[in-house]
Amino acid sequence: MRSSSSNDAAGAQALPAEDARILSVASGILGVEPDARYFEMLVRRAVEDMGADYAWVRLDSDGSADLIASTSCRAGAPAGPEGAASALQSRLADGASFECLDGMSGNHPWIAQAGVRACVARNLRDLNGAVCGHIAFAFKQAPASVSAYADVLAMLGAFAQHAVLPAMARKRELTHLRDVVAQYEALFQAAPVLINAFGPGGQCTLWNEACERRFGWSEAEVKAYQDPLALFYPDPHIRAQVIDSVGPQPSRAFREWHPCTRSGERLAVLWSNVRLPDGMVVNIGMDMTESRRTEAALARMARVDSLTGCWNRAEILKRVEDRLAGARRGEGGLNTALMLDLDYFKQVNDRYGHLGGDTALRHFCDQLRACVRDGDSIGRLGGEEFLVLLIDADMDVAHAICTRLRMSLRQHPVDIDGEAVALSVSGGIARFADGDASASDVLRRADFALYQAKRAGRDCAVEYRV
16 A cells, blocks of 8 residues: 555646646647537537536527537436526626636535536636636536646637637628628519619629519520610610719619610619619619509590590690691691581481480591591591591692591491491581681681581582682
8 A cells, every 4th residue: 555645746746647638638629610619529528538527618698698518417417507507607707717616516406416516617708808608617526636627728718719709709790691681682682673783884783583574584684685775775875874874973863764675665664873882883763664654544535535536625626736836837738627527417316316326426436537647636526526637738638538538438337226327427628827826717717618518418528718
């Protein structure tokens, strides 16, 4: 049996070797990649290679605490090490730096269940110096060399503070940024507005799903074009204006442009241009095509006779006034007015009723439209009376149109309640004169000529002569 002095001497010789072993394991831990797996590896090797019975790392962030514990902490301890770690965190925050030895059993039930008699721990601090957790090694028996474990924890804690925690923070930030980018990407693609961007050379850099649906070209197709703006704005003059609108000082005010789709449809789009901090100009568009069509349809309805589809009285008179104003400016050629009145229309109404009369009026207008030229205007003055504005036409053109119309009405009787009814028409022709002050002057002469046609037996046309 060795003497007490012999045992002390052997222990003194063994301690440096034990310290060296512990430090060697710590050096291996410091050589790994400083990421989130660092702490998992640390607690595992603390138990497997350093001699600790239990090991854990508590990390506090965003008001919550994560516990990374060795397998030995979980095994056979229903209460778990979470409460013990929390109790130790409070004790470390009160001022303990490296070691908490003895007196551990009263801190938490798990400590007694696990048979912990000693613990060496160190606070973890973030780059701002605030406590953000701790590393702890727990033992069933007090370790022979507390200083070795204290030194190891000092090294591991410093490495965690300056390398691992910042790397984890960067990874969290990167994950957050990726989530934000993914959200904005989803918003960009699903936004119910047109969003695109083009580089300085004209190449497309952004093209969302709304653009693809509305214009008919996919993002890949648009990006493959050398000059994609030419797809939407074939006119080089208009295209130059579009390019200029997104120049060095783009306007955020909405401006209406009329790009073409793949099918050739011309859209009405309100575009606003937003310059981003990196200099990229993003174009945000609202498709107003349907709204503009609706507006145009409503505007047209206000100018069209609802029964016959011809221009109403106000619109045809406005067109006569416009031609008079143009003539006074020396614009255009001869203009002629042809006033038409259905013969014996009262008899049609009396015999077939107003619905029958409406059918006759619509039939008459269909025949009339087939007889006039492109550019001529037909308006309903009221009842069965109509005015045809003949552009760049003399009396002969008016007579020819009236003759074609009378023949067409004879050849194509109208069907009213199963009965074929032949219609006839009388016409009065008046040429625009240099002294005409308003549309009333033209209509007065055309009406007089129409009166002469009625007196002449109807179904004929008479021109006004001075």
